[in-house]
Amino acid sequence: MEYFLQQLINGLTLGSVYGLIAIGYTMVYGIIGMINFAHGDIFMVGAFVALISFILFALTGISLPIVLMLVLLIAMVFTACYGWTVEKLAYKPLRKSFRLAPLISALGMSIVLQNYVQAAQGARIKTLQPVIQGGFNFFKESDFVVTLSYLQIFIVLVTIVLMAVFTLLITRTALGRAQRACEQDRTMTALMGINVDRTISMTFIIGSSLASVAGVMFVMYYGVIDFYIGFLAGIKAFTAAVLGGIGSIPGAMLGGLLIGLIETFWSGYISIEYKDIAAFTTLVIVLIFFPTGFLGKPDIEKV
Amino acid sequence: MGKDLIQKSLKDSLFTGIIALALFGPIVGLRTVAKNEVLVVEPKWFVVLLIVIFCAVGRFFINLYTFRKEQRRGEQSSFGKAVSNFLDEKGAQIAIAAIAFSIIFPFMPFADRYWMDIAIMMMTYIMLGWGLNIVIGLAGLLDLGYVAFYAVGAYSYALFAIHFGWSFWICLPIAGLFAGMFGILLGFPVLRLRGDYLAIVTLAFGEMIRILLLNWYELTKGPDGLTGIPRPSFFGLPFKRYPDEGVETFHTFFGLEYDPMQRIIFLYYLILILALITNAFTIKIRRLPVGRAWEALREDEIACKSLGVNPRNTKLTAFAVGAMFGGFAGSFFATRQAFISPESFTFIESAIIVAIVVLGGMGSQTGVVLSTIFLIGLIEVFRDFESYRMVAFGGAMVLIMVFRPRGILAKRKPTIMMGKHG
Numbered sequence: 001m002e003y004f005l006q007q008l009i010n011g012l013t014l015g016s017v018y019g020l021i022a023i024g025y026t027m028v029y030g031i032i033g034m035i036n037f038a039h040g041d042i043f044m045v046g047a048f049v050a051l052i053s054f055i056l057f058a059l060t061g062i063s064l065p066i067v068l069m070l071v072l073l074i075a076m077v078f079t080a081c082y083g084w085t086v087e088k089l090a091y092k093p094l095r096k097s098f099r100l101a102p103l104i105s106a107l108g109m110s111i112v113l114q115n116y117v118q119a120a121q122g123a124r125i126k127t128l129q130p131v132i133q134g135g136f137n138f139f140k141e142s143d144f145v146v147t148l149s150y151l152q153i154f155i156v157l158v159t160i161v162l163m164a165v166f167t168l169l170i171t172r173t174a175l176g177r178a179q180r181a182c183e184q185d186r187t188m189t190a191l192m193g194i195n196v197d198r199t200i201s202m203t204f205i206i207g208s209s210l211a212s213v214a215g216v217m218f219v220m221y222y223g224v225i226d227f228y229i230g231f232l233a234g235i236k237a238f239t240a241a242v243l244g245g246i247g248s249i250p251g252a253m254l255g256g257l258l259i260g261l262i263e264t265f266w267s268g269y270i271s272i273e274y275k276d277i278a279a280f281t282t283l284v285i286v287l288i289f290f291p292t293g294f295l296g297k298p299d300i301e302k303v
Numbered sequence: 304m305g306k307d308l309i310q311k312s313l314k315d316s317l318f319t320g321i322i323a324l325a326l327f328g329p330i331v332g333l334r335t336v337a338k339n340e341v342l343v344v345e346p347k348w349f350v351v352l353l354i355v356i357f358c359a360v361g362r363f364f365i366n367l368y369t370f371r372k373e374q375r376r377g378e379q380s381s382f383g384k385a386v387s388n389f390l391d392e393k394g395a396q397i398a399i400a401a402i403a404f405s406i407i408f409p410f411m412p413f414a415d416r417y418w419m420d421i422a423i424m425m426m427t428y429i430m431l432g433w434g435l436n437i438v439i440g441l442a443g444l445l446d447l448g449y450v451a452f453y454a455v456g457a458y459s460y461a462l463f464a465i466h467f468g469w470s471f472w473i474c475l476p477i478a479g480l481f482a483g484m485f486g487i488l489l490g491f492p493v494l495r496l497r498g499d500y501l502a503i504v505t506l507a508f509g510e511m512i513r514i515l516l517l518n519w520y521e522l523t524k525g526p527d528g529l530t531g532i533p534r535p536s537f538f539g540l541p542f543k544r545y546p547d548e549g550v551e552t553f554h555t556f557f558g559l560e561y562d563p564m565q566r567i568i569f570l571y572y573l574i575l576i577l578a579l580i581t582n583a584f585t586i587k588i589r590r591l592p593v594g595r596a597w598e599a600l601r602e603d604e605i606a607c608k609s610l611g612v613n614p615r616n617t618k619l620t621a622f623a624v625g626a627m628f629g630g631f632a633g634s635f636f637a638t639r640q641a642f643i644s645p646e647s648f649t650f651i652e653s654a655i656i657v658a659i660v661v662l663g664g665m666g667s668q669t670g671v672v673l674s675t676i677f678l679i680g681l682i683e684v685f686r687d688f689e690s691y692r693m694v695a696f697g698g699a700m701v702l703i704m705v706f707r708p709r710g711i712l713a714k715r716k717p718t719i720m721m722g723k724h725g
Contacts, residue, residue: 035499045330052333055344081325093705099498100445101708104661107654108700111693119690120331126342238503273518280507287500288492
């Protein structure tokens with residue numbers, strides 16, 4: 001029971017990270033119908049920006065809450081630049097091209113980002129000293145002490161706040177309306193006087209900032225990153241997006257939590273060597289038997 | 304060309320500079336290095352400054368000289384069309400010339416060990432490209448896990464050759480069959496998915512196979528890899544300087560001096576023949592009903608269904624045939640290296656093969672050759688700049704997609720048409 005509870009806590013934390021990345025996939029898919037293969041690497045760039053800022057702020061001696069806010073902000077801004085640029089360079093010219101062209105371009109972009117970070121920052125893994133330490137312990141008298149660390153609380157809280165802000169943004173603002181309109185019919189939206197290009201750019205900026213927040217959390221939670229983390233995290237987050245129903249934003253969060261739980265329980269109870277297989281198997285099973293996910297709309301092919 | 308334009312361009316290039324500063328400032332400008340087990344930041348502002356100036360100035364000149372002209376994209380340029388037409392007309396002669404060149408290549412005066420190794424590597428990629436071209440180019444299925452079949456071929460060849468001591472020529476078809484069977488096994492559940500979902504699922508399968516190879520220690524020796532894979536022999540004549548007692552070797556049989564190059568040249572011809580078989584097979588099968596069904600399926604799946612073509616079986620044959628050739632190439636790889644480990648079968652290999660096929664122009668056999676020479680050449684040229692070569696590679700992928708989404712040689716003409724072309 002205690003073990004189960006611990007896995008649940010860990011799973012929810014991990015799931016928050018995946019969920020934030022998954023939103024980027026699902027938004028881009030909803031609006032331009034492509035799988036943004038480079039999104040995982042955008043997340044990786046966010047983690048690196050966070051790592052660098054943590055090291056720099058450690059020298060200044062600013063108090064922890066302000067540092068956290070600043071790092072989140074810096075990571076969001078700089079990573080958003082990456083998302084914006086990638087869209088402008090690699091996807092925008094291909095918007096009217098055949099279906100697989102943007103996917104291949106995204107693949108190329110993902111290779112570029114990975115190797116660029118490797119060249120600029122070195123191939124060795126980077127370790128960050130723990131930023132937030134300590135936590136609550138439960139069941140102290142049993143054999144297995146369940147720990148809920150402050151860091152985990154921080155991660156889940158930030159995710160909840162961001163989700164709330166983001167939901168408001170999508171449902172209540174002009175930008176959100178424009179975006180939902182673009183998802184339904186881009187040509188018609190353009191005729192209504194909405195700048196479609198700008199809306200798509202904003203989608204990439206928002207998606208990348210959320211991914212960068214996931215990057216900040218990843219680097220704090222694991223404390224170890226390298227230039228390759230985006231690949232696996234990207235696939236898992238994509239699985240989350242599909243599981244929740246691609247195109248659906250609450251679905252992405254739900255899918256993220258589920259993938260986080262599946263992965264933690266798999267490595268907790270079955271086999272830790274094959275923990276990545278768990279995500280891949282889920283992906284395959286979901287796509288084959290359940291392609292619309294939990295909250296997705298069925299995909300009807302028109303002739 | 305007024306003041307307005309210059310002002311606009313200046314503004315735009317300033318903006319580009321700011322964005323470049325934001326992009327490269329933290330990642331390039333603040334390099335994290337470990338000192339005494341603690342990460343510290345090492346500033347590199349000069350490099351960032353150079354990059355930013357380069358981006359801004361470059362943007363300024365691009366703006367001035369193109370007058371912000373919208374490029375016509377998605378269409379094949381006149382140059383590409385001319386090359387394509389030229390190749391269509393003189394295709395047969397060029398192909399013969401190319402084959403003749405590849406046959407005499409080992410005897411060229413400059414063909415030393417280094418060139419032969421590159422030639423063998425290129426041939427392997429050409430063969431893989433031709434194999435994958437069946438799946439992507441003909442049947443239109445984007446397979447991002449092709450390396451899985453390459454791996455299955457390599458491992459099944461290695462395991463049969465090591466444990467049973469069977470010769471290359473017996474193990475080769477077995478490895479191909481195994482890979483083909485895997486193709487059917489993996490393809491069966493997933494082939495009804497749409498294009499981009501299929502791509503992701505095949506990617507997942509490719510990674511699953513690699514993780515399996517990495518962790519199934521009893522069979523695959525995990526990350527240590529399999530060593531001592533037998534080298535191929537020339538119809539039973541081994542290439543050895545000091546053969547075992549009573550065994551005739553290649554050089555004694557033909558009365559030659561022993562030279563390690565003999566084995567390299569033999570390997571070269573081996574992969575050349577294997578690649579040409581792949582090519583001949585593809586050219587033939589395109590004209591058969593199943594090949595025509597692949598091309599039709601690529602163009603319009605719903606129309607095919609209504610005409611009574613079974614999409615799943617048709618796709619499955621393409622997948623299996625492509626996988627089989629991947630398996631052949633894998634067994635060649637195993638016998639050439641004499642050592643294989645899961646490290647050789649990472650996702651990046653799949654990406655390279657996909658890039659070769661797509662950049663060459665899906666469905667074009669000549670395109671595969673051209674883009675292999677271009678891309679593998681690019682990776683070779685950048686060999687001394689180890690960390691930048693994959694950046695250049697990925698950049699080339701993006702650029703070609705942006706400027707020529709159909710690839711260098713786009714061939715969408717059906718192989719067989721009714722009417723006067725028929």
